[in-house]
Amino acid sequence: MSSLEFEPPKYARVVLELRRRIENGDYPPGSLLPSESQLVREFAVGRTTVVRALQMLQQDGWITREHGRGSFVKGRPGPAGVRASRRGLALLDRPETQPGVTVVDVGQVDAPAEVAALLGLDGGSRVLARRALTVRDEIASDLVTCWFPPELVYGTDLDQPGPLPVGLRDHLRTVKDLRVDHISERLTARLPTAGEARLLQIKKSEPVLVMVAGMHDASDVVRFVAEVVMPGSLHELEDVYSVPD
Amino acid sequence: MSSLEFEPPKYARVVLELRRRIENGDYPPGSLLPSESQLVREFAVGRTTVVRALQMLQQDGWITREHGRGSFVKGRPGPAGVRASRRGLALLDRPETQPGVTVVDVGQVDAPAEVAALLGLDGGSRVLARRALTVRDEIASDLVTCWFPPELVYGTDLDQPGPLPVGLRDHLRTVKDLRVDHISERLTARLPTAGEARLLQIKKSEPVLVMVAGMHDASDVVRFVAEVVMPGSLHELEDVYSVPD
DNA sequence: CACACGTACTCGTCCGGACAAGCGGACGGG
DNA sequence: CCCGTCCGCTTGTCCGGACGAGTACGTGTG
Numbered sequence: 001m002s003s004l005e006f007e008p009p010k011y012a013r014v015v016l017e018l019r020r021r022i023e024n025g026d027y028p029p030g031s032l033l034p035s036e037s038q039l040v041r042e043f044a045v046g047r048t049t050v051v052r053a054l055q056m057l058q059q060d061g062w063i064t065r066e067h068g069r070g071s072f073v074k075g076r077p078g079p080a081g082v083r084a085s086r087r088g089l090a091l092l093d094r095p096e097t098q099p100g101v102t103v104v105d106v107g108q109v110d111a112p113a114e115v116a117a118l119l120g121l122d123g124g125s126r127v128l129a130r131r132a133l134t135v136r137d138e139i140a141s142d143l144v145t146c147w148f149p150p151e152l153v154y155g156t157d158l159d160q161p162g163p164l165p166v167g168l169r170d171h172l173r174t175v176k177d178l179r180v181d182h183i184s185e186r187l188t189a190r191l192p193t194a195g196e197a198r199l200l201q202i203k204k205s206e207p208v209l210v211m212v213a214g215m216h217d218a219s220d221v222v223r224f225v226a227e228v229v230m231p232g233s234l235h236e237l238e239d240v241y242s243v244p245d
Numbered sequence: 246m247s248s249l250e251f252e253p254p255k256y257a258r259v260v261l262e263l264r265r266r267i268e269n270g271d272y273p274p275g276s277l278l279p280s281e282s283q284l285v286r287e288f289a290v291g292r293t294t295v296v297r298a299l300q301m302l303q304q305d306g307w308i309t310r311e312h313g314r315g316s317f318v319k320g321r322p323g324p325a326g327v328r329a330s331r332r333g334l335a336l337l338d339r340p341e342t343q344p345g346v347t348v349v350d351v352g353q354v355d356a357p358a359e360v361a362a363l364l365g366l367d368g369g370s371r372v373l374a375r376r377a378l379t380v381r382d383e384i385a386s387d388l389v390t391c392w393f394p395p396e397l398v399y400g401t402d403l404d405q406p407g408p409l410p411v412g413l414r415d416h417l418r419t420v421k422d423l424r425v426d427h428i429s430e431r432l433t434a435r436l437p438t439a440g441e442a443r444l445l446q447i448k449k450s451e452p453v454l455v456m457v458a459g460m461h462d463a464s465d466v467v468r469f470v471a472e473v474v475m476p477g478s479l480h481e482l483e484d485v486y487s488v489p490d
Numbered sequence: 491c492a493c494a495c496g497t498a499c500t501c502g503t504c505c506g507g508a509c510a511a512g513c514g515g516a517c518g519g520g
Numbered sequence: 521c522c523c524g525t526c527c528g529c530t531t532g533t534c535c536g537g538a539c540g541a542g543t544a545c546g547t548g549t550g
Contacts, residue, residue, distance in 0.1 A: 009503060035530060046505045048293075051531085059304070067531050068512030089488060169488075181319065182487040189434035189452040189477025207434040207452030207477065218274050218319060232434025232452065239430045241334070254533060280500060291535045296501085312501050313542030 010045050014053035017043075022062060022073055029075035033063060087228050087237070088183040088213030091144060093170075096132055096163035104143075104199065105131040106161045115147045115225045118214045128153045132163075133199055140200045143229040152176065152224060181218040187211050189232060196229050207232040255290050259298035262288075267307060267318055274320035278308060306487055322487065332473050332482075333428040333458030336389060338415075341377055341408035349388075349444065350376040351406045360392045363459045363467045373398045377408075378444055385445045388474040397421065397469060426463040432456050434477060441474050452477040 021027045034042065039050045054071055057063045061077035096103055111119065111127045119127070131145045146168070153159050156175050164171060172178040192200065192208045200208070209230045214222040230237075266272045279287065284295045299316055302308045306322035341348055356364065356372040366372070376390045391413070398404050401420050409416060417423040437445065437453045445453070454475045459467040475482075 011503080037530090046507095048504060048506085051533095052503095054531095065531065066513085068514085068529080070513095070530060086484075086486060089486070092488070180488050182485060185484040187432070187454065187482035187484075189454040191450075191452060205436075205450070207436060209432065209434040209454075237432035239432075241428060256533080282500090293534060293536085296503095297533090299501095310501065311543085313499085313544085315500060315543095 010043070011049050011052045011056070014039070014043055014045065014050060015056055018053065018057060019062060023076060027073045029073050031073050033071040033073060035070060086183075086185075087211055088185050088215070088226060091168070091213070091226055091228070092180060092183075092215075093167040095165055095167050097165050100135045101163065102133045102135070103130070103161065103163050104133050105129065106159060111147060114212060115227075118212075118222045118225050119147070119149055120222065121149065126150065128159055130158060139234075140202075141230065141234060143196060143199055145227045145229075146224060147226075148224045152178070178223060179217065180215045180223070181220075182216050184214045184216065184222075185211055186213075187237075192229065200229070200231055202231050209237065211237075255288070256294050256298045256301070259284070259288050259290065259295060260301055263298065263302060264307060268321060272318045274318050276318050278316040278318060280315060319487075332456055333430050333460070333471060336413070336458070336471055336473070337425060337428075337460070338412040340410055340412050342410050345380045346408065347378050347380070348375070348406065348408050349378050350374065351404060356392060359457060360470045360472075363457075363470050364392070364394055365467065366394065371395065373404055375403060384479075385447075386475065386479060388441060388444055390472045390474075391469060392471075393469045397423070423468060424462065425460045425468070426465075427461050429459045429461065430456055431458075432482075437474065445474070445476055447476050454482065456482075 018027070018033070027033060033039075033054075036047055036050050036054070039054075040047050043050065054063065054065060058065050058071075061074060063071050063073055065071045094101075107129060108126050109129045110124045111121055113123055115127065116123050116125055119125075121127070128148045128150065129145055130148070131143065133140060134142045134144070148158055152172075156171065157164060158171075169180060172180070188210050189207050190210060192202060192204060192206070194204065196208065197204045197206075202208070209232045211228045211230075213226045213228075215224050215226065217223050263272070263278070272278060278284075278299075281292055281295050281299070284299075285292050288295065299308065299310060303310050303316075306319060308316050308318055310316045339346070352374060353371050354374045355369045356366055358368055360372065361368050361370055364370075364372070373393045373395065374390055375393070376388065378385060379387045379389070393403055397417075401416065402409060403416075414425060417425070433455050434452050435455060437447060437449060437451070439449065441453065442449045442451075447453070454477050456473045456475075458471045458473075460469050460471065462468050
């Protein structure tokens with residue numbers, strides 16, 4: 001037995017290696033890639049595997065394939081599809097044991113109006129609030145609050161004051177079989193509350209960027225809500241996208 | 246001879262048919278798709294073909310596949326890729342003759358530090374600033390400023406005080422053969438300047454959302470810069486995206 | 491009752507082979 | 521010289537089979 005090592009699939013090996021050579025300059029943009037049969041010999045795999053790897057590279061924009069001619073290098077794919085914002089998604093996978101993250105508060109509270117509206121609850125319903133502060137380079141960079149309705153908390157570790165060792169997505173999927181299907185984010189600017197100013201160590205007159213994210217299941221129902229409060233002066237939200245046409 | 250008909254590949258037939266059934270409601274969201282071997286029998290194709298079709302559907306977000314369990318319907322792929330933000334892109338195509346838009350100022354100014362940095366100019370270089378205010382339902386909703394370096398303005402109508410009848414993208418493409426390849430956006434929150442507060446009709450203590458967009462050509466060079474200033478209380482920026490598996 | 495185990499079914503990966511179709515250069519007839 | 525044919529190369533599609541691993545469920549044992 002043994003061999004605890006995780007063995008990556010062969011097509012992934014081919015993809016990684018070819019991508020490395022393109023980034024490396026071994027296969028400059030415009031050049032012709034080795035033919036499928038050459039790659040079959042070099043990597044000692046079946047043609048199925050080589051074709052699969054090449055199709056993945058094509059899908060991601062690294063190469064173009066031309067019937068009867070060969071595969072040509074396009075170069076490192078542009079920033080298309082890379083979305084830098086999407087804080088909500090990053091949130092889902094971030095364990096609270098990550099360095100710089102501190103769980104500052106966990107407990108039942110009255111749901112704020114906006115949160116109650118998103119969750120479809122009456123104003124003032126009791127929900128579990130879980131709040132964590134992130135400090136980067138000695139500077140408080142954001143304050144994340146998640147609100148969970150009671151039925152979602154039952155059977156989970158969400159109401160435990162200690163940091164969660166796995167991301168929210170993993171935890172809710174394994175414990176409650178809940179899958180987050182899509183996320184709706186809304187962005188605003190406002191002045192911080194007294195508590196936010198204190199935790200983030202900013203003045204009460206310094207604006208904050210606030211992102212509220214609704215976490216939807218496949219039925220479009222919001223299962224829980226996350227809010228990220230960031231000092232507005234640290235321009236945190238960036239996004240790059242390619243222009244169609 | 247004859248048989249001029251274009252024969253689509255079999256995997257495409259499978260993809261189209263399964264997609265049709267999902268859209269049709271035959272396979273509602275959350276339901277279990279027929280297993281691969283069932284599909285092999287139904288469509289009378291090899292498993293390679295079925296797997297390929299299912300992988301394409303997964304790639305496009307129609308289904309999720311779970312090892313040992315089956316393939317599950319996610320539904321018509323959501324607004325993935327369509328981002329509600331991307332104000333910068335909307336800006337490029339919006340003619341200034343649109344109702345509610347007023348050109349409030351056009352003229353040479355010293356480039357603000359951030360703009361100069363993006364354009365690769367020395368601080369204090371002279372650039373053309375073009376500023377337009379958008380009013381919706383009697384309420385000032387945003388203030389857009391575009392900065393153009395002098396060599397870009399030459400030969401265009403950008404320095405004319407009247408509203409441009411076509412979008413910036415069209416104008417720059419036809420007149421200067423300039424194509425915007427991609428856009429980088431940066432979002433911050435701050436207090437408005439005196440002028441911004443006056444134009445937007447807000448108090449000087451009310452935070453604003455500010456988006457600065459660099460318009461890049463294919464060589465990644467920033468050709469001009471746009472800034473959108475919005476009252477923070479009108480939560481304007483929304484985004485919905487699906488969560489990858 | 492709780493738990494380990496076996497079994498049937500699922501998807502993930504991979505193989506070697508096969509045929510079709512597009513491309514490009516060599517070759518030969520006009 | 522031009523042009524059509526042929527041939528060797530390429531990619532596109534497809535097959536049937538194989539093995540591994542993950543899941544669900546029933547069954548038997550303690």
